[in-house]
Amino acid sequence: MSLEAKKRPHILTIAGSDSSGGAGIQADLKTIEAFGCHGSSVMTALTAQNTKGVQGVHEIPADFVIQQLKSVVSDDYPRCIKLGMLTNSSIILALSKELKKLDTIVVLDPVMISTSGHTLLPEDAIQAMNELYPLVDYFTPNIPEAIKLTGYSSRTSENSSQLNLEEMIELAKITNTKTRAFTVLLKGGHTSISGREILEIRKREKGDYEIFWEEGDDDLDTIEVLSLYSSYKQIPQSKQEEKELVVDVLVNKGEVVALFVGKKIDSNNTHGTGCTLSTAIACAHATQPRDVPNAILRIFKKAISYTKTAIASSYPFGHGHGPLNHAHLSVRRALPPPTKYNPHPFVSHLIQSNLPLWKSYVKHPFVVQLGKGTLPKECFEHYIKQDYHYLKHYARAHALGAYKASTFEDIKAFTDIAGHIARESEMHVSYCESFGISLDQLQSTPESAPCAAYARYVIDIGTQGDILDLYMSVASCLIGYGEVGLWLKKQVELGEAKMEGNLYKKWMEDYSGKDFLGAVERGIENLERRIAEDPPTEARLARLTAIWHECVRLESAFWDMGLNLIK
Numbered sequence: 224m225s226l227e228a229k230k231r232p233h234i235l236t237i238a239g240s241d242s243s244g245g246a247g248i249q250a251d252l253k254t255i256e257a258f259g260c261h262g263s264s265v266m267t268a269l270t271a272q273n274t275k276g277v278q279g280v281h282e283i284p285a286d287f288v289i290q291q292l293k294s295v296v297s298d299d300y301p302r303c304i305k306l307g308m309l310t311n312s313s314i315i316l317a318l319s320k321e322l323k324k325l326d327t328i329v330v331l332d333p334v335m336i337s338t339s340g341h342t343l344l345p346e347d348a349i350q351a352m353n354e355l356y357p358l359v360d361y362f363t364p365n366i367p368e369a370i371k372l373t374g375y376s377s378r379t380s381e382n383s384s385q386l387n388l389e390e391m392i393e394l395a396k397i398t399n400t401k402t403r404a405f406t407v408l409l410k411g412g413h414t415s416i417s418g419r420e421i422l423e424i425r426k427r428e429k430g431d432y433e434i435f436w437e438e439g440d441d442d443l444d445t446i447e448v449l450s451l452y453s454s455y456k457q458i459p460q461s462k463q464e465e466k467e468l469v470v471d472v473l474v475n476k477g478e479v480v481a482l483f484v485g486k487k488i489d490s491n492n493t494h495g496t497g498c499t500l501s502t503a504i505a506c507a508h509a510t511q512p513r514d515v516p517n518a519i520l521r522i523f524k525k526a527i528s529y530t531k532t533a534i535a536s537s538y539p540f541g542h543g544h545g546p547l548n549h550a551h552l553s554v555r556r557a558l559p560p561p562t563k564y565n566p567h568p569f570v571s572h573l574i575q576s577n578l579p580l581w582k583s584y585v586k587h588p589f590v591v592q593l594g595k596g597t598l599p600k601e602c603f604e605h606y607i608k609q610d611y612h613y614l615k616h617y618a619r620a621h622a623l624g625a626y627k628a629s630t631f632e633d634i635k636a637f638t639d640i641a642g643h644i645a646r647e648s649e650m651h652v653s654y655c656e657s658f659g660i661s662l663d664q665l666q667s668t669p670e671s672a673p674c675a676a677y678a679r680y681v682i683d684i685g686t687q688g689d690i691l692d693l694y695m696s697v698a699s700c701l702i703g704y705g706e707v708g709l710w711l712k713k714q715v716e717l718g719e720a721k722m723e724g725n726l727y728k729k730w731m732e733d734y735s736g737k738d739f740l741g742a743v744e745r746g747i748e749n750l751e752r753r754i755a756e757d758p759p760t761e762a763r764l765a766r767l768t769a770i771w772h773e774c775v776r777l778e779s780a781f782w783d784m785g786l787n788l789i790k
């Protein structure tokens with residue numbers, strides 16, 4: 224059986240149709256498709272709608288809603304059911320009766336008012352929702368919806384939606400207790416939270432629950448060359464009072480499980496956000512392997528991240544609140560498209576795909592000792608002689624790239640870097656001179672096994688593969704040395720490493736200098752551009768990632784060689 228012929232998780236959406244394609248059934252089906260699932264739909268209403276508003280609603284009779292449901296379910300049992308706009312109390316009551324008979328995961332997004340301000344659920348239907356809640360696994364109200372359901376009122380603000388973080392947490396817990404829905408995610412998009420509020424909560428809760436910053440890995444802020452999220456995560460003193468963060472609160476059995484924190488995305492294209500998020504939760508649940516640790520957290524992390532990328536990568540449509548980029552395919556292609564908030568999705572993926580391995584390279588004891596100036600001179604001497612050999616092959620790999628290139632742009636890029644590497648080797652020559660090693664002696668030093676292994680691997684991949692493979696095989700050296708240079712510079716500022724009186728000052732200056740970091744930046748941009756122009760299939764991405772891992776491992780072994788004087 225081919226891969227495509229495999230059974231896909233079945234996600235059923237029970238919701239209203241949005242004629243503009245921005246929300247409801249249309250948003251749901253696009254999201255389901257992007258997750259590689261099969262989407263089926265039961266319509267509760269047809270809306271005449273565009274990005275500016277809802278012009279009309281045609282309700283589907285409750286018995287026909289149930290007929291649709293029975294047709295779908297009797298043929299293929301859904302793994303998850305997502306409930307969106309339920310239109311009126313008779314549909315809600317009829318659905319509650321039917322859903323009780325089904326054993327499936329239920330996600331409820333209580334669609335009450337559209338982004339454009341149109342009421343989509345009458346008052347009496349809100350009452351009827353009480354029948355549904357106990358059947359719900361994941362419930363995703365926003366602040367106005369949760370307030371409406373619980374009668375909560377803010378103690379601190381005139382505008383009822385402008386809650387502070389403490390009030391949000393209280394509201395999320397009350398919503399969970401009142402509805403008895405299994406898990407509640409209170410979406411925080413209607414209010415803004417300051418960094419100080421989060422820091423205070425973190426101090427008070429002493430790690431009782433997780434706080435996730437943005438969609439990335441928590442360790443991302445340690446990656447200097449990308450430094451994507453560090454400004455949000457560290458929250459400099461001057462920024463702590465600014466209310467510019469959005470927090471979603473996840474509660475289970477009346478207790479907070481996690482806070483998801485991110486910077487507010489400045490976009491008018493938010494039509495269909497709730498639909499996409501709730502559907503993404505259903506898909507993330509259905510596609511996640513069973514019995515993984517922290518299953519619920521992973522599901523919400525993935526769904527929130529998916530939705531944020533959908534907003535951040537949205538495109539112009541209509542004249543009001545435009546739609547999200549619902550089907551941005553990040554899950555199926557395994558890589559999100561670049562956005563203002565994450566302009567380096569490919570390099571982030573490479574680094575994050577094995578963070579411990581990456582750290583074993585860029586924070587290797589050789590690097591740490593070099594920064595402190597405590598690295599034995601014979602270790603550095605051995606390393607710099609071998610690195611001189613390595614650079615020659617590294618330059619040859621770039622010359623091979625120029626040979627393989629088919630545009631002048633690529634030929635120029637490769638030859639420029641080869642020239643740059645030749646200049647870099649002058650630093651090695653002058654270090655050796657200062658150690659009393661002549662150029663002749665340097666050139667006739669035998670290549671060590673770790674140097675030969677790494678250099679030949681790069682040349683081998685470059686010869687065997689295409690131009691992207693070649694770029695991949697040279698990338699971890701370029702990006703890694705940039706990371707080491709920047710990290711050491713930061714360590715100097717923190718007093719953990721020193722420049723003055725350090726024998727290795729010139730080395731540190733070169734790799735944290737403008738010239739080298741400019742090359743790193745061009746290298747990263749180049750890789751991202753290639754990937755964005757021709758997004759890789761999963762198999763291709765896996766091969767590229769494997770080359771990256773092998774090079775990172777060989778880089779780490781190269782430092783080992785220096786430290787342990789391996790010949």
Ligand SMILES: Cc1ncc(COP(=O)(O)O)c(N)n1
Pocket residue numbers: 238239240241246247248270272307308334336337338339493494495496497498
């Ligand atoms: C059919 C339908 N379902 C849901 C929504 C809510 O989406 P939004 O809050 O983005 O307007 C909508 N406007 N129309």
